[in-house]
Structures are given as structure tokens and as C-alpha cells.
Amino acid sequence: GNSVTQMEGPVTLSEEAFLTINCTYTATGYPSLFWYVQYPGEGLQLLLKATKADDKGSNKGFEATYRKETTSFHLEKGSVQVSDSAVYFCAPGGSGGSNYKLTFGKGTLLTVNP
Amino acid sequence: DVKVTQSSRYLVKRTGEKVFLECVQDMDHENMFWYRQDPGLGLRLIYFSYDVKMKEKGDIPEGYSVSREKKERFSLILESASTNQTSMYLCASSLPQTRSYGYTFGSGTRLTVV
Numbered sequence: 001g002n003s004v005t006q007m008e009g010p011v012t013l014s015e016e017a018f019l020t021i022n023c024t025y026t027a028t029g030y031p032s033l034f035w036y037v038q039y040p041g042e043g044l045q046l047l048l049k050a051t052k053a054d055d056k057g058s059n060k061g062f063e064a065t066y067r068k069e070t071t072s073f074h075l076e077k078g079s080v081q082v083s084d085s086a087v088y089f090c091a092p093g094g095s096g097g098s099n100y101k102l103t104f105g106k107g108t109l110l111t112v113n114p
Numbered sequence: 115d116v117k118v119t120q121s122s123r124y125l126v127k128r129t130g131e132k133v134f135l136e137c138v139q140d141m142d143h144e145n146m147f148w149y150r151q152d153p154g155l156g157l158r159l160i161y162f163s164y165d166v167k168m169k170e171k172g173d174i175p176e177g178y179s180v181s182r183e184k185k186e187r188f189s190l191i192l193e194s195a196s197t198n199q200t201s202m203y204l205c206a207s208s209l210p211q212t213r214s215y216g217y218t219f220g221s222g223t224r225l226t227v228v
């Protein structure tokens with residue numbers, strides 16, 4: 001089955017700093033790759049996705065590129081805001097015999113200070 | 115706006131009680147999932163269903179059962195609640211083409227068993 005390793009948090013940044021959250025995965029076949037975000041007290045929301053190699057997903061200033069050669073999908077944002085404080089989850093899935101299944105990382109807590 | 119609705123945001127139950135957590139989606143999705151989320155452990159899949167009356171065990175099914183009598187509703191049942199089932203429970207749904215669209219999550223139910 002799939003597995004995912006994402007950068008352990010917590011990550012604390014000042015407003016307008018550059019953000020990288022690393023994510024690497026192992027998977028059967030060629031999975032799609034997703035980043036989800038969870039704001040305090042809420043469920044997970046889809047942040048961005050990429051469905052094939054070299055695709056770049058983007059949303060709300062966040063970006064991640066599907067790197068098949070390094071099996072990575074690192075999340076980046078050039079200038080974070082206080083409102084970006086949340087937990088971020090990397091999730092490969094939708095491939096191989098379990099094409100319904102996403103495998104979630106343990107999550108990375110991001111805190112952005114003003 | 116399409117959504118997944120979980121019937122309760124917060125729930126407090128006593129040890130030994132039978133507990134029902136309800137989830138309803140209005141997107142006509144075939145797949146539905148129940149996860150629990152615990153600090154340091156991330157999301158763990160309890161059960162999922164790919165069709166009405168169909169269900170399969172996830173990674174941690176012990177102590178839980180599920181019911182899916184209608185396509186839009188997926189219930190998680192704690193037959194005899196225990197304190198180690200205190201957790202955040204997240205419901206999700208998806209189309210069969212998970213790799214294209216990912217999951218849609220509900221807002222979660224925070225269950226405390228005392």
C-alpha cells in the first residue's frame with residue numbers, strides 16, 4: 001500500500017516568511033497527490049492537487065509540484081499570513097488496487113505570528 | 115454549496131453507552147469513509163463504504179460498526195463506548211474517481227467518553 005512521510009511540526013513563522021512543508025511518498029502505480037488543510041476546530045479541506053508527473057497544483061498562494069523522480073510533493077508559499085495558521089496534510093492516493101483510498105500523513109501544524 | 119454534514123460537533127457519552135455518529139452527504143457520492151483523528155497519530159481509517167449496504171474494514175475497525183442503508187447516509191456505531199474512543203471523528207465522501215477529485219470532509223464530531 002501507499003505510505004507518506006511529511007515534515008514534522010510544529011512550524012512557527014513570522015508573517016510574510018517563506019513556507020516549505022516537505023512530503024515524500026511511496027505508492028503503487030502512479031497516484032494522484034493532494035494537500036489538505038485543517039483550520040482549528042474544522043474538518044479537512046482540499047487545498048490543491050496534482051494528478052500526474054510534473055503537474056503543479058496551486059491555490060490561495062500555495063503551490064506544490066508532482067516530482068515523480070524524487071516521489072515528492074512539497075508544499076510552498078512565498079509569503080504566509082496569520083490566517084494560514086492550520087494543520088496541513090499530504091495525501092497520495094487513487095492508484096493501484098485501492099483506487100478509492102487516500103493515505104494521509106500525520107499532519108504539520110503551522111503557526112504564523114504577526 | 116455541496117457538503118458533508120455530521121450531525122453533532124461535540125458529544126459527551128458515558129462508558130458502555132451505544133453511540134451513533136451520523137454523516138450525510140448531498141453530492142451523490144458512492145464512497146463514504148469514517149476516520150478518527152488523534153494527536154500524533156494523524157487520520158486513521160475505521161470503515162468505508164463503496165455502495166449502499168456495502169462496507170469494508172479500515173485500519174482500526176475494532177469496537178466500531180457502520181451502517182449504510184441509503185446512499186447519502188453513513189453511520190458509525192460504537193457498540194459500547196470506552197474512554198479510549200475519545201477522539202475527533204471525521205466523515206468523508208468521494209466519487210469513484212478519487213484520483214481526480216479527492217475527498218470531501220465534514221466538520222468533524224469531537225466525542226468525549228467519560
